Amino acid sequence: MQQQNALFLESKQGQFVVRKRPVPTPGTAELLVKVYATALNPVDWKIQQFGIFVDKYPAVLGSDIAGEVVEVGQGVTGFTKGQRVLSHGLLTENQASYQQYTLATSTFSAGIPLNLTYNQAATVPLGLDTAAVGLYSDTLGAGLTPPWMEGGQGKYPGKPILVYGGSSSVGCYAIQLARASGFSPIIAVASRIHEEYLISLGATHVIDRHGNSDELKKAITGTAAAPVEIAYDAISLPDTQQVSFDILAPNGTLVTTLQPVVNEGQANGRKVVATYGSPHHPANQILCKGLWSNLEDWLHRSIIKPGPFEVLPDGLLGIPEGLRRMKEGDAGGVKLVARPQQE
Template sequence: MATSTTAFEVPSTQAALLVASPAQPFTLSSTHPVPTLSNPNDILIRIEATAINPVDWKVQQYGLAGAEWPAIMGSDCAGVVVKVAEGVERVKVGDRVLHQGQYVNRGATFQQYTIANANLVAKIPSSLSFSQAATIPVALSAAAFGLYGPRVPKGGAALLPPWHVSESGKPVRKAYKGKPIVVLGGASSVGQYVIQLARLSGFAPILTTVSPHNIPLVTSLGATHPIPRSTPLSELPSVLTSLTSSPLEVVYDAVSAQETQLAGWELLSEGSEGTLVLVLPACDALKQKLAEEEKKGGKRRVISTYATVHGPVNREVGEEMYGVLAGLLERGDIKPNEVEEVPGGLAGIYEACERMKKGLVSGRKLVVRPQETTTE
């Protein structure tokens, strides 16, 4: 496929972190081929920063249906466009961009170069570093699709996004003004973006469970009523009713452990049409409650959102979001997670994944710089 001219020298091989098969260790290669452009909207990105997510070590440990092996993990990317397919006009060589990668080797991010779809990237404002930008794609996708995706399996609560354009030609802002929302796990990477989107959508009060040391963080993002994580989950309904008499339409469970799933379900009033959004599959106990709800004709729903812009369910919402994301970041409407840079380039991912497995990361996102990888 013909490509644009470029001032960047692109090598034929690169450093990449590979997994031979499920449950095998990460292996650093210095001679992995740089992916090539093969589709009309393809762009080649030199990855300057990639963030680590829990799904990365889980896929390394347990595999993923349809994955190619040896496999490259990683899906949070910030970098520089170094090649574009002929006809691509949305971005140009030299642009600083962020995007969500895929679990296919040519589109994964635990390597120095990756392929992205030009329609699914956003330019990075000068106010953000590559490391800050790398914290955004995956967690923002989970938050946005859980709130604004269609009310179908792997979708979301079907709310109107704040960037939706009304018939008058103006974005829909504050569409849910004065309505309450509960975010379980507000200091998590996903929870932080849920809080910010809820604020942009006008929700109030915004209640969130959080460790005491992260209360300043979540309030700075828009949470109006942080609830210490030590508060028994059984007390959440009384906390909610003490603050508002308005019906609760959405609970977003960014933790999705069994106890938070069941607590989130109980927050939705019986007889309501509320939606509980999860980032993991529903536990068996919640499935039983959902089956009972459907049997008696109830309208409460549980959605395990599919946190990728590449899935057909969320593609429309995703393209709209990426079309306005640069502006949201430029204005400070959306702020990145706090960053901790892990040294060692791609080799630092070993340590980062181990820390995440042990639950040693809170309120911030671990980021590595692939171009700093040494293979000697």
């Protein structure tokens, strides 16, 4: 049986170690992918530090897959051996991305267009799915009409939207989806150094996140000509949630990426929804299937653009240091990418 290198979290709240494991065989509706690039996500260091989300150890982590199709499973259409693909993985030993070969669910995979590299493609899956579910899910989001559905593109002209944490990976994709949905103005709260980049993605206004709460609220409401009915807080700390919630119009919706801490009893029918970006979640499968079936075309046409990234040294061995940097806030507004084939 063919062997490969994989990065294992050895035990709950334990250490990472690279060792051998078998290359898995694709089942029905699966692809075997040779992983050339994988992005790091905050959930991975949280799993190590807090012992959450994973109950079987040793565990392989990582959700963002970019690589080459090595084998096509039964019942798969639209993918061929040798094709470059990106995919949203799953935190199981055979389907996670911190290894040299992984299984990808064909439904949540897409071809990588010629205008993108593996490194760029690896930055897309988790961030984009989290932004999309938060905006468009009826159960785990704001319930808007997705722009890939009939009548969805440009559906919300003249409606303001707030994206708090606009320069985060999720925030960048939320801005781009908001643009595809026709929102205007698109108000991003972020550091001023990211202003030019966020405007290139579709933000119409960038408000400096370093102001105090009252200054931020005044700047947001002063920018929006109409009441803000939708806010997406990609940071979701207590103070960012409070600012986002306070500026909402009556019956408005705040989407958070962490558990809500604001008091919904503060009036006027406003609600808070904690999103969950896995396309594998039963509540998300139909929605995300629609997104993924359009993704190659959208990436090719730059409707969705990958964000800035930094490639880590030392392949799989470089991931633990990258996760440490993310935990300590030392990733500098870029997505960290590892190259599992690099020995």
